[in-house]
Amino acid sequence: MKLKKLPAAVALATLAAFAGSAFAQVKVGVIASATGPTALVGIPQKNTVPLLPTKVGDLTVEYISLDDASDSTASVTAVKKLISEQNVDAIIGPSGSPNAMGTIQFVAEAGVPMLAPVGTAAVVLPMNEQKKWVFKTTQNDDIIAKALVDHMTKAGVKTLGLIGTADPYGENWAKVMGALTEKAGIKIVASEKFQRSDSSVTGQALKILGAKPDAVLVTAPGGPSVLPQTTLFDMGYKGQMYQTHGAALPDFLKLGGKKVEGTILAASLMLVLPEIADSNPSKKVASDYIAAYEKLHGNKPATFGANVYDAGLLLQQAIPTAAKKGKPGTKEFRAALRDALEQTKELVATQGVYTMTPEDHSGFDERGRVMITVKDGNWALLK
Template structure:
């Protein structure tokens, strides 16, 4: 019996060692080419900065470019699952692309960490979306800051221009409800395609309604054209943008025509202006420095969303590895459970506290109220 017991202990130890030594494989899907490249390229460029060690596990990354094409996104995800046997996937870059792959990630039981704008990837929660975790602030958190500013400024009427996709539609839904709650009337609501080269018709309708302020709900470079078009047509009311506009190219492409814009986004845009006591400031500063050293330029917040996904996995992987070996369905299920239990994880975008109902996990520490002043981002104050 002692010999048998000793042998069992030895085998158990060997099994545990196998768990500890197995590599964790993570797929990364970005739109580093095509119309979404301003979003996807900083995400691709952030991939080499992702953690390569999580507890005792080595983590390897397999990066694919979907060319901004939702059909290619599906093919890339299926390839990562069936051929590479990945344990998790970070991506894709676009909201429509992400909505199109949730079903397949859920069917395969592979956690998907989506660095996309729309809250529709995690809300309303259901059996499929429980496999998705979102590393950007949900629309309602950002909208509350914007509406609070509108109320303070006495805005009574609002024009809305958003993309005709899950990003724009969810923003229209969120703002519609919040505007009513705060006595703001939406007097014009228009949509456009991200790839459109003109929004003259839509902007003229907004202009004709004469709103006190206008909100543009579009991600990446698509956020610029509605605002510059309205400016050219003579609109001088207050302009608001979502966190989808939080990238250097918004300032470059918009120039003086986006001066005075108010948006709510992560502290990264104004990192030198937030207090050192902010739990995310040092994490964000380290990421910005590492990205700039590697790529020769400062990152857009979209890249940080991918980096945060790596930080969440770094915490969750050792917990899951206590339950099963990487590369198995059991490990992926345990990894999903561990991600859902993420608590007080300070990352570049804010502090994550996930629950079964909330797979974004941000609170007010994940946003700052910001205004474009003299061609740069300026902390506006209370959010």
Template sequence: MLSKKICTALFLTSSLLAPLANAEIKIGVVSSSTGPIALVGIPQKNTVALLPKSVAGEKVTYISLDDGSDPTATVKAFKKLIDEEKVDAIIGPSGSGNAMGVIQFAAESGTPMLAPVGTAAVVLPMTEQKKWVFKTTQNDDLIASALVDQMKSSGVKTIGLFGTADPFGENWSKVMKELTKKAGIKIVANEYFQRQDTSVTGQSLKILIANPDAVLIAAPGSSSVMPQTTLKEQGYGGQIYQTHGAALDPFLRLGGKAVEGTILAASLMLVLDEVPDSPSKAIATKYVADYKNLYGKTPATFGGNVFDAGLLLKNAIPSALKAGKPGTPEFRAALRSALEHTKEMPATQGVYNLTPADHSGFDERGRELITVKNGKWTLLK
């Protein structure tokens, strides 16, 4: 028979090892459910309830924090999730500028970050730090190329750019300069504004004086509305384009008649009833139905970006578990590697094909040309 001391030692050893053998997977989520980015962050926070609760037999726990749209609060939230909660990955934050400010912390800790933000600057150009970041929205150039092609086919020769003075608007300006030059379209005005501004009259007047054939507004969430309503109030009669940052129903409600006829390229989620059947349509349709059942309203596409992050993690976790236990550097590193090799994975926004050089991974299946007709989103035909 085993001595009492040996039995006690074995019991203590098994007690210590048991939590490791059944360690749960912990995913942090940082969203801006309050503050200026709330129209983006609220559906993202709400979507957490719809993310996978278990993967490959392992329990998945989500720790959700609100950064109030404040970049400083985003940093605090990331540090808390990494240092105190010891999460295996982080979904978020909601804002482009907020995301740019925490990439270093994800990289230093070796924690995969799935960013549901607009700017491609979080993953491009690829660097040692950015290799820990994956982007669950379409890169700006994919959306912009569809818009520029439409502009060219419509005879647009000159455009004005009107964007937010942050990574979102700045990257759009960079991308548009490259694409319009190739298309023979001249940029005659390039104005910026702050998301919290209560007036953009001065910038709008400068664009009106330049008299472009069309104007592209590059702004996320509710900040996309005021530039357009101001231009319309001042008598601008040209075509107005928006980015996928405006792809939410409050844009229609807040803009009213001023946004009628707007053209943008965005997710198929806006026009599910009009697009052909596909794996992405089926996933998006179920997500929308489940969200409506839980909250009584349709989610903005930004919520779909978080849902897709959950699907990407669900797809990558089984492979990562072969390399290490949740809560360990080995598991996080393997999770990053598995995410980087995602192939032909359909989700609400399109189909993901990730590579070491491309951490967004969308192709033309991740966008639709859409317009506003009779106050509703509809496919541009």
């Protein structure tokens, strides 16, 4: 029996329908500062990309990874390229706070949701029409800062020195700490700034030393967090040193050595995972991520890599909902993806538990941080 030949139009329509169902693909751009001053943050983020989900329901997910070399202008170029040439449905990154701030306008104009694994809350606050396209996968500064100020109050700190990066990360921290310390009755007696690429902060450290603060807080992300503290140590400063979650990486311990012993910070439970109770919902997720990363790369990841991993978990949950309202590669899908991310409820991830709202695009509560100190050259839960 001879089979009838399908009309060309019907055949093409059938083929298109098959292709649409079998090869539907979500494209996600990833921008990490794998080189340059922010590389200690960007390398574990880039290395985490192979661990992100590549299949969500019936959809495959492709990741296009780019390095912006820690340069804000290069971040903008990368975002434009991902949007115009790759037609991405979402972007994870960039690594640095200034880099992310510079790209918000472009992702908003294109209607592409961006999951920013950066420190500063300025990428999502104050919320506006542009920032509604941005979601932040790290703890907002105020959650970390409140824990630090509470500790300072209990420890009897009356005067505080600040030294931070002259960028959105350091600037927002200065703003948040100014409000919290005033309420707590702690006086900021010195506030200094430096560039991430600076090789010396002697002048700033001398001014802080001259103010004789009871404690000093360094507000800098990644490798630059080490220099102010080691400089103050070498100058003989004996007060308590505090750091933000920006210092939560293995290289802080390696580069700082004995000079960072006794440092106090509030950060992710990942740093002290063996000391965290098994009942903590994030412990298993974090343990699985660390094990997979170590198997692939031969070393343990910094928490910055986990911020990209969590972005993958957020997308994994949001994509099926978005797919009901549009096909990947369309404006409808991206808008629905943004809406679905904003409706995230109690998503357990490596850093804590995410619950997003139209006003809160970070989604962390106090489950997103623990108090940590440096003891005998290692991280230890502060007790």
